[in-house]
Amino acid sequence: MVKELVVISGKGGTGKTSVMSAFASMARNMVLCDADVDAADLHLIMEPDIKERHEFQSGSTAGIISEKCTNCGLCRDLCRFDAISEDYVVDPVACEGCGVCHYFCPEEAVDFSLNTCGEWFLSESRFGPVVHARLGIAEENSGKLVSLVRQEGRRLAEERDLNLILTDGPPGVGCPVIASLGGASSVLIVAEPSVSGMHDMERVVQLADFFNVPAMLCVNKFDLNSDKTREIETFARDKKVAVVGRIPFDPTFTKAMVKGKTILEYDSDSDAAGEVKKIWEKIGEKIGI
Amino acid sequence: MIISIASGKGGTGKTTVSTNLAVSLESEVQLLDCDVEEPNSHLFIRPTIEKVEKITTPVPEVDENKCTLCGKCGEICQFKAIVVIGETVLPFHELCHSCGGCVEVCPEKAITETARELGILECGHRNSLEFVHGRLRVGEAMSPPLIRAVRAHTKGALTIIDAPPGTSCPVIASMNGADFVLLVTEPTPFGLHDLKLAVGAVRMLGIPCGLVINRSDMGDDKVWAYAEEEGIPILMEIPFDRKIAEAYSRGDLLVEVMPEWKEKFQGLLKDIEKLI
Numbered sequence: 001m002v003k004e005l006v007v008i009s010g011k012g013g014t015g016k017t018s019v020m021s022a023f024a025s026m027a028r029n030m031v032l033c034d035a036d037v038d039a040a041d042l043h044l045i046m047e048p049d050i051k052e053r054h055e056f057q058s059g060s061t062a063g064i065i066s067e068k069c070t071n072c073g074l075c076r077d078l079c080r081f082d083a084i085s086e087d088y089v090v091d092p093v094a095c096e097g098c099g100v101c102h103y104f105c106p107e108e109a110v111d112f113s114l115n116t117c118g119e120w121f122l123s124e125s126r127f128g129p130v131v132h133a134r135l136g137i138a139e140e141n142s143g144k145l146v147s148l149v150r151q152e153g154r155r156l157a158e159e160r161d162l163n164l165i166l167t168d169g170p171p172g173v174g175c176p177v178i179a180s181l182g183g184a185s186s187v188l189i190v191a192e193p194s195v196s197g198m199h200d201m202e203r204v205v206q207l208a209d210f211f212n213v214p215a216m217l218c219v220n221k222f223d224l225n226s227d228k229t230r231e232i233e234t235f236a237r238d239k240k241v242a243v244v245g246r247i248p249f250d251p252t253f254t255k256a257m258v259k260g261k262t263i264l265e266y267d268s269d270s271d272a273a274g275e276v277k278k279i280w281e282k283i284g285e286k287i288g289i
Numbered sequence: 290m291i292i293s294i295a296s297g298k299g300g301t302g303k304t305t306v307s308t309n310l311a312v313s314l315e316s317e318v319q320l321l322d323c324d325v326e327e328p329n330s331h332l333f334i335r336p337t338i339e340k341v342e343k344i345t346t347p348v349p350e351v352d353e354n355k356c357t358l359c360g361k362c363g364e365i366c367q368f369k370a371i372v373v374i375g376e377t378v379l380p381f382h383e384l385c386h387s388c389g390g391c392v393e394v395c396p397e398k399a400i401t402e403t404a405r406e407l408g409i410l411e412c413g414h415r416n417s418l419e420f421v422h423g424r425l426r427v428g429e430a431m432s433p434p435l436i437r438a439v440r441a442h443t444k445g446a447l448t449i450i451d452a453p454p455g456t457s458c459p460v461i462a463s464m465n466g467a468d469f470v471l472l473v474t475e476p477t478p479f480g481l482h483d484l485k486l487a488v489g490a491v492r493m494l495g496i497p498c499g500l501v502i503n504r505s506d507m508g509d510d511k512v513w514a515y516a517e518e519e520g521i522p523i524l525m526e527i528p529f530d531r532k533i534a535e536a537y538s539r540g541d542l543l544v545e546v547m548p549e550w551k552e553k554f555q556g557l558l559k560d561i562e563k564l565i
Contacts, residue, residue, distance in 0.1 A: 010327050012299010012454040017479065038457040039297050039486060041479040060367065080389055093465055093494065098388030099367050135457055137489045142457045143430060171299040171454050172326035175430035195540035196304065196329035203327060203427055210428040224531075225538035249534075251507060257478050258509050 002157045003185040003287050004150070004165040006035070006213075010200030012171035014192040015220040018253045018263065020168045021045040022276045023283075024127040025262040030164040032125070033153040034132040035146045035180040037118065038139075042168045045260060048123030048130040056118040056133065056148065058141040059097040062090045068109035075101035075110065093138060118145055122152065129156050143179035146170070150180065164289050173207045181211045186287050189217040189241070193228035201232055205239050215241045216286060218279050222246040242286060245279035247272050291448045292561060293467040295491070297483030299454035302473045302503035302527065307451035308333040309543045311418055313554035317446050322422035323463040324453040325408060325435045332540045336413035336420040344423065344438045345404035346431065348382040349391050355399035362391035362400060383430065407435045412442065419445075436462040447558075456486045464491065469561050470498040471524070476508035481515060488519065497564055501557075504529040524560050525553065 007020040021042060024032055034042040062083070064075070069088050076084045079101055083094035090101075102112035117139035123130045131153045135142050153165045167184070170176040181187065187208050191201040201217070208215040217236045222229040233243045248271050256266035263273045294307045304322075308330050311320040322330040349362070349371055356378055363372045370384035371391050382405050392400045408425040421442045423435040436459055440450070452463035464470055470491045474484040484500075491498045500516055505526040516523050527533070536546040544551045 011329070012327075013301060038455040038460075039299075039483040041298070041482055044478045044482055078389070078393060080387065093461055096386055096388060097367055098386055098390055099365065100388050100390040100393065103365050103390065103394065137456050137486060138458070138461045138493055140458045142455075172324075173427055174326040174425060174432045174459065176457075177326075178428070178430050192300075192538075194538035195332040196327075197538075199329060199332060200327040206427040221534075224534050228538055254477055254507050260478070 006167040006169050006184045006187045008169035009190045010204035014190045016190050017041050021262045025264045026280050029162045030128050031153045031157045032130040033167040035167050036170040037133045037135045037145045046125040048125045050121045050123045052122040055116050058144050059115050060112045061095050063111040064088050065109045068107045143175040146176045146179035173203050184213050186214045191219050193225040216244045217241050218245045220247045221249040223248050244282040247275045291467040293450040293464045293470045295452040296473045297487035301475045304329045306473050310554045311449050313551045319419040319448045322451045323436045325423035325425045328422045330451050334415050336415045338411045338413040340412040342410045344407050344435050346387045346434045347402035348385045348405045349380045349400045350403045351378050352399045355397045361394045365390040365394045432459045433462045456490045470496050473501045475504050476512040481512050499524040501525040503527045
């Protein structure tokens with residue numbers, strides 16, 4: 001059966017993508033998915049060779065056809081998003097895409113066409129196939145694009161008989177994160193030892209529990225605050241989250257990123273690389289790969 | 290004046306800049322934390338919370354005695370949040386965008402609205418600084434209405450908004466209508482890549498912007514070249530300093546640990562004022 005490990009963090013910038021790409025250089029028979037579709041960074045390390053490019057269409061935006069509009073005001077009365085100006089122009093940023101104006105306009109003066117709000121790609125990389133995407137700037141439906149990326153990842157895994165999907169998740173706990181958790185075999189939470197890291201980790205632990213996905217946790221940059229590291233680990237154990245390791249603060253991560261490499265490719269003897277290897281072994285035991 | 294602090298990439302230092310800027314100013318100022326999925330500003334500001342409000346959004350409720358299963362509600366709904374299945378009509382509240390279309394379209398007036406909780410909003414103070422943030426309920430996907438509720442508290446001479454990471458709808462809801470966007474980045478390939486996306490969003494909204502480069506000595510020099518090319522002013526550079534990172538980890542404000550930064554943040558506001 002195909003297993004999917006999703007790496008999330010709650011707080012941004014804890015090192016999800018760096019840790020996850022290090023895993024990619026050790027894993028075999030795997031598909032990589034970048035589910036952080038509105039600030040996707042994994043491709044900067046994977047340098048994927050794009051084999052297929054697809055438009056992502058989802059949702060619609062209203063547009064008033066001024067020649068047909070009689071300025072009756074019904075659309076302005078019905079719109080709950082203040083998206084239609086006094087001179088009957090739709091603000092595409094404010095428009096929620098609900099289509100109420102389009103449906104009720106007595107003159108059929110509201111156009112409501114499908115949006116192309118991003119692209120998704122099937123690529124090959126030195127570590128295996130990659131499914132990634134780019135949500136258009138300021139676009140909605142990031143959750144749907146995340147689901148699509150994961151669905152394509154699963155399809156590829158089944159087609160090529162690969163047993164693991166490694167998914168780089170988005171920050172936060174909202175729509176795209178929820179979309180990246182459903183049906184996953186397990187999540188790895190990459191936490192950082194700070195008051196914000198603690199706060200945000202508690203919320204993602206709750207979220208994983210809410211969606212019944214078994215969680216594991218590692219602390220990155222643990223030596224910046226050893227007390228907070230212990231606090232995070234204690235909290236995790238109390239919530240039945242498996243603590244799989246600690247990674248020291250190590251500028252080697254940044255140096256590797258600048259060179260477009262994973263930390264294992266750049267300097268596999270560094271302290272951080274050593275810890276990442278141990279964490280990967282533990283994860284392997286836990287999820288059975 | 291409204292200044293939104295955004296970044297594209299997470300963890301670049303938005304909250305550090307927002308909170309330290311807010312406490313350094315001696316004038317009347319408001320700090321709104323719009324990162325409702327993972328709000329962190331309060332951990333550094335430590336405000337006295339004076340008011341807690343539940344934030345809800347209207348969602349449909351169907352009176353089955355009046356419903357004739359005509360299906361018009363399902364037809365108008367763009368979000369598949371209400372559907373007729375067999376002999377019953379099912380609303381899916383978590384998918385609902387609260388547009389009110391189903392209520393309006395129902396010929397039998399069988400649909401009314403009820404409130405669904407999205408999260409809470411908390412207001413308070415730290416001395417003269419007014420603080421507001423939202424906290425999305427864990428498991429809830431819909432953050433923009435909560436962000437709008439936080440922003441509805443905007444008032445007075447100066448409002449600082451701590452925005453969420455990314456470039457999609459929650460970020461736009463936190464930047465739209467601001468007078469200035471201060472972008473916080475780090476000089477790494479990830480930082481630069483996501484900064485470019487954030488600049489794209491800011492430009493689309495037509496808002497002037499400037500840059501803070503955090504951990505300015507860890508990475509490469511490409512962000513400076515990009516800023517020059519794009520004509521984006523660099524307003525502050527914060528070098529990596531283990532003392533800063535450790536203070537942050539404990540929840541201490543930079544200006545408390547290294548008071549010499551207070552003047553720099555005051556200067557940052559003056560520079561922003563010149564650019565508007």
